[in-house]
Amino acid sequence: xxxxxxxxxxxxxxxxxxxxxxxxxxxxxxxxxxxxxxxxxxxxxxxxxxxxxxxxxxxxxxxxxxxxxxxxxxxxxxxxxxxxxxxxxxxxxxxxxxxxxxxxxxxxxxxxxxxxxxxxxxxxxxxxxxxxxxxxxxxxxxxxxxxxxxxxxxxxxxxxxxxxxxxxxxxxxxxxxxxxxxxxxxxxxxxxxxxxxxxxxxxxxxxxxxxxxxxxxxxxxxxxxxxxxxxxxxxxxxxxxxxxxxxxxxxxxxxxxxxxxxxxxxxxxxxxxxxxxxxxxxxxxxxxxxxxxxxxxxxxxxxxxxxxxxxxxxxxxxxxxxxxxxxxxxxxxxxxxxxxxxxxxxxxxxx
Numbered sequence: 001x002x003x004x005x006x007x008x009x010x011x012x013x014x015x016x017x018x019x020x021x022x023x024x025x026x027x028x029x030x031x032x033x034x035x036x037x038x039x040x041x042x043x044x045x046x047x048x049x050x051x052x053x054x055x056x057x058x059x060x061x062x063x064x065x066x067x068x069x070x071x072x073x074x075x076x077x078x079x080x081x082x083x084x085x086x087x088x089x090x091x092x093x094x095x096x097x098x099x100x101x102x103x104x105x106x107x108x109x110x111x112x113x114x115x116x117x118x119x120x121x122x123x124x125x126x127x128x129x130x131x132x133x134x135x136x137x138x139x140x141x142x143x144x145x146x147x148x149x150x151x152x153x154x155x156x157x158x159x160x161x162x163x164x165x166x167x168x169x170x171x172x173x174x175x176x177x178x179x180x181x182x183x184x185x186x187x188x189x190x191x192x193x194x195x196x197x198x199x200x201x202x203x204x205x206x207x208x209x210x211x212x213x214x215x216x217x218x219x220x221x222x223x224x225x226x227x228x229x230x231x232x233x234x235x236x237x238x239x240x241x242x243x244x245x246x247x248x249x250x251x252x253x254x255x256x257x258x259x260x261x262x263x264x265x266x267x268x269x270x271x272x273x274x275x276x277x278x279x280x281x282x283x284x285x286x287x288x289x290x291x292x293x294x295x296x297x298x299x300x301x302x303x304x305x306x307x308x309x310x311x312x313x314x315x316x317x318x319x320x321x322x323x324x325x326x327x328x329x330x331x332x333x334x335x336x337x338x339x340x341x342x343x344x345x346x347x348x349x350x351x
Contacts, residue, residue, distance in 0.1 A: 167230030
């Protein structure tokens with residue numbers, strides 16, 4: 001299994017992460033306060049945030065005395081507004097590789113000293129201004145009590161087949177649905193990039209009238225549990241959480257075909273608590289911290305040592321990187337094209 005994650009990360013690196021383009025500091029941005037006893041970081045809410053508090057934030061506070069304040073994921077537009085106004089209210093960004101790479105190209109992040117990390121232990125090396133800390137998995141999800149074998153989609157082509165699998169779909173309101181649309185239209189993973197946007201939007205048109213668009217990750221699984229949607233393109237860790245105590249209606253997840261990407265950390269330029277942010281980012285990449293976190297949620301650590309410390313149950317939730325149906329997200333593409341593609345996606349939603 002460790003070999004599998006090494007392969008996942010190797011291929012994710014081959015898919016690319018953005019090249020740093022330097023940008024000037026925003027005038028008026030607030031500087032770090034040396035005696036601050038707090039740091040502010042964004043998170044995604046739900047079971048993911050609960051696990052992060054338990055495995056990372058609370059132990060970090062106990063060790064350092066630095067309190068971690070949590071704010072909802074802001075998106076790059078809000079980060080841009082903070083940079084332009086100099087009113088930087090967030091210290092540590094946590095986001096997908098494609099969003100983070102795009103932010104890097106725009107010059108949003110502080111440089112990171114590679115000495116902060118044990119690079120030899122990391123299967124994805126840190127970039128000049130951001131670092132990958134986990135790999136996430138998207139795939140088909142459904143309520144197995146309602147939809148037995150053969151009654152639900154297991155691949156993206158089936159997800160987009162409204163005749164064979166009628167019902168309401170739930171997906172995130174994000175332009176990253178375009179990769180899923182192309183997979184659903186029969187494009188091979190190796191041919192996804194550069195995105196054929198016209199073809200992707202035609203594929204999305206087929207399911208648009210039967211789709212509910214979630215604003216947050218917890219909404220996706222919640223709407224499947226309540227029956228507001230029948231099938232979802234969801235994250236594996238969110239689905240696994242439904243089978244745990246207090247998780248509500250247990251959902252199922254398919255590893256027949258997955259989209260795999262990396263989650264990254266960065267420190268905002270002008271972060272008011274920069275020194276504390278540096279400490280928190282470095283803490284995240286410690287093997288023992290990664291092992292604690294990813295024994296709670298179905299994501300894959302970047303630390304090689306942490307991967308070997310995962311329980312047998314959690315290892316079951318790691319996809320086969322040799323599956324030719326899987327797609328590894330190309331962060332380079334999104335770094336170069338995020339603004340234009342996102343603009344077109346938002347316009348399409350309004351039509």
